[in-house]
Amino acid sequence: MTEEIIIAGFGGQGVLSMGKIMCYSGIVQGQEVTWMPSYGPEMRGGTANVTVIISDERISSPIISEYDTAIILNQQSMDKFESMVKPGGTLIYDGNGITRHPERKDISIYRVDAAAEAAKMETTKTFNMIVLGGFLKIKPIVKMENVIAGLKKSLPERYHHLIPVNEKAVNRGTEIVQEMQKA
Amino acid sequence: MKELRLMKGNEAIAEAAIRAGVDGYFGYPITPQSEVLEYLMLQKPEERTGMVVLQAESEVAAINMVYGGAGAGKMIMTSSSSPGISLKQEGITYIAGAELPCLILNVVRGGPGLGTIQPAQSDYFQSVKGGGHGDYRMIVLAPFSVQEMYDFVETGFDLAFKYRTPVMVLSDGAIGQMMEKVEVGEQKQRLSNEQVKERCPWATTGKDANRERNIITSLDLDPQQQEDFNHHLQAKYKEIEEKEVRFEEIQTEDAEYIFVAYGTSSRICQKSVQLARAKGLKVGLLRPITLFPFPSKRLLELSKQVKGILSVEMSAGQMIEDIKLAVECNIPVEHFGRMGGIIPSPEEVVEALEQKFL
Secondary structure, eight states: OEEEEEEEEETTSSHHHHHHHHHHHHHHTTOEEEEEEOOSHHHHTTEEEEEEEEESSOOOOSOOSOEEEEEEOSHHHHHHHGGGEEEEEEEEEOOTTOSSOOOOSSSEEEEOOHHHHHHHTTOGGGHHHHHHHHHHHHOOOSOHHHHHHHHHHHSOGGGGGGHHHHHHHHHHHHHHOEEEEOO | OOEEEEEEHHHHHHHHHHHTTOOEEEEOOOTTSHHHHHHHHHHOHHHHTOOEEEEOSSHHHHHHHHHHHHHTTOOEEEEEOHHHHHHTHHHHHHHHHTTOOEEEEEEEBOOSTTOOSSBOOTTHHHHHTTSSSSSOOOEEEOOOSHHHHHHHHHHHHHHHHHHTOEEEEEEEHHHHHOEEEEEEOOOOOOOOHHHHHHHOTTSOSOOOTTSOOOOOOSOOOOHHHHHHHHHHHHHHHHHHHHHOOOEEEESOTTOSEEEEOOHHHHHHHHHHHHHHHHTTOOEEEEEESEEESOOHHHHHHHTTTOSEEEEEESSSSSHHHHHHHHHTTSSOEEEEEOOTTOOOOHHHHHHHHHHHHO
16 A cells, blocks of 8 residues: 655645654554655745655655645645646545635545634644544545554644544544545 | 654754764754754753754854864764855865764755755765865765664764764755654763773874874875875775675666666655556666765676666766766766756656657
């Protein structure tokens, strides 16, 4: 199994930390992982993206030009990455702030309205965990118990009291993700 | 039990330095390697092992602090990125001239000048041909993963002390910034002053009654003595070329064409090998792990088996000169690369192979 993922959105949405938690979860279950962030001038412009690869084998290139899954959290990222999903691949997006919805017919499309849900749950900071839950419902590449173990590893101990809130958010994400189109 | 962590390349090399029992790190921040210094500061190594970590007032000051610490027989390292490494060149040639061991990390970014903060491999000439003046060489190690960023601290210091030479870890912005799984080693004790005296009888550790004083210098105004010293250095570099070549081969057994690539480019090329093989092309990869010494002998052997070599570098083509020297015009050698901080895609590399050879 090799899953090549791009997560893209605004800085501050937790794009990079979502990728880190995926990677930690992969390590917990004995997989190989790479996490390659954008750190260039585009990052300073407010958008953030990270390429995450989780595999049972040694990972070759950490930088790739097409993805199994794109997780898209703003319009700029939709414009940039929709075309880079492999045919038959998966696109997951949050509808908040999206003016042009995905148009490809050859990929599976899912929508997880995490921003709205996080506001309802009054824990806006768990936005990215809701998205992660949506992703894991579609692509259960890491087990839920390993996600919690991954969370523990990636959060400093002083934040461990927040793990239950995050766990709840991940679970909520699995419930609210909607299938828009099957490839 | 082995301990696994998720770390950036820059963090891994910093953690490795603490665990290897390094005595001192002197540096100055620059993107994309500032995490080395930041991580070391956060870890408080002065409490963990007594290691000294200092942000110098400039790169020039940092490399001269390395010179001083290394002269005392200590395990000392520094890190920077391309423009900062250029500033360090004077110190590096003095360290080579004084035959001192140390570890220098270059997390390369695009140039020339201030260039860009994105990854590149355009400092190959500077690293392997001697970026400072005089007939000196450094051992140059090229990590291709975060694990190798970690492992090359110990490898690098072992080689540095074995040959009394500066060793460079030539990385790039991609490997510095990306996170991967790292197996971290045991915490080693820093050497005691007695152990340093035993390991480095040449070091300025304080003269006692039963030995001559040790002098650390790169100056000798007598031409005959200076020539003799240069012969001694060249003999050392020859021994390094005979004994310390490291490389990795991927699917070269039946290959008709090979990529030669190091660092980030070699990761891209691994994928390109898969893509090319899926198209039915017999393609392999040779990844030099040491850039000096260069795996010339193996390339000469391979030149009798394969029809062509594509050198893939994030530069205008620098390593290609060493490949051409190695294969003695037996087969065509072509270059493919991107510059200015752009990383080639695996598909582009395969297209380049097809265009140039098929």
